[in-house]
């Protein structure tokens with residue numbers, strides 16, 4: 001196989017996948033699929049994509065298709081991933097893996113049954129900071145990492161108010177499952193993915209239920225339901241004794257949007273943004289400011305997926321890690337519901 005022939009389902013974030021595949025010399029986008037037929041046709045014309053579908057099962061019948069990007073609302077991740085794998089396609093599926101771990105287990109069964117590649121699109125791993133810090137941790141720069149603080153907070157950034165994003169039955173939850181998942185996964189990746197053993201969390205909904213705090217992203221449905229959280233705090237205990245504190249919001253009285261973290265290790269720490277490393281040099285505290293080249297994280301993510309297919313490698317956010325992260329997301333919601341710590345495993 002010289003080129004990977006791809007189909008994309010969903011043209012929201014799917015159009016970002018499309019732009020990245022189009023730039024890749026070893027990828028060819030054969031088909032787009034979305035219920036919004038006219039917009040999909042226009043997009044296909046703009047990017048020179050030969051086939052357009054509104055029914056993804058019909059798209060999966062194309063034999064020459066090697067791989068599929070699943071870029072649809074969370075409740076469709078499991079059925080579409082399973083159907084694509086069963087049709088013999090490799091799958092890159094958007095985050096979160098699904099709405100809950102039972103769905104991800106069904107995806108795992110399909111991965112094992114078919115032997116096809118599955119990768120969760122956790123794009124923060126491919127950001128400049130993400131790949132750099134993972135290498136630093138692997139090289140032992142931080143020593144033992146025993147603590148981390150993860151933040152993705154928005155002031156007014158509820159996506160698609162009233163649409164699928166804000167409905168528990170379709171999304172599985174609010175900012176925890178939507179954006180918290182990115183930074184939590186990144187920290188676990190940097191730390192070497194230790195297993196989580198317990199979670200203590202609370203979630204709140206102080207703006208969304210009153211129609212306040214809407215952002216620009218997503219397709220809003222005026223008058224639609226809001227029954228997810230818009231803010232959450234969580235403490236995650238890991239099997240190696242390390243802890244992660246997560247705070248995430250779609251809407252809250254905070255300064256500008258912040259996506260970042262800090263990590264504390266025995267030899268060094270790090271905080272971003274802006275990226276700064278903290279250590280001791282000659283027994284004196286010293287700050288280091290690394291200069292990283294600008295990175296197109298989506299292109300890097302898609303390149304990894306293509307490389308895994310062509311060179312038969314295991315994708316780095318694989319199905320086992322999809323189970324691990326989804327287990328933590330489920331535990332956050334369970335703990336918040338019970339107002340007490342919950343054990344995992």
Ligand SMILES: NC(=O)c1ccc[n+]([C@@H]2O[C@H](COP(=O)([O-])OP(=O)(O)OC[C@H]3O[C@@H](n4cnc5c(N)ncnc54)[C@H](O)[C@@H]3O)[C@@H](O)[C@H]2O)c1
Nearest residue numbers: 010011012013033034035036071072073074094095096218
């Ligand atoms: N990695 C990231 O940074 C990032 C950013 C945004 C969204 N996402 C994820 O991507 C997924 C999609 O989010 P979005 O923001 O693009 O949502 P969106 O609502 O903007 O787009 C979803 C698209 O899926 C289409 N769709 C719905 N049902 C369909 C069906 N049965 N068949 C074909 N198409 C169908 C819709 O018409 C819509 O165009 C979500 O899981 C979200 O969490 C990831």
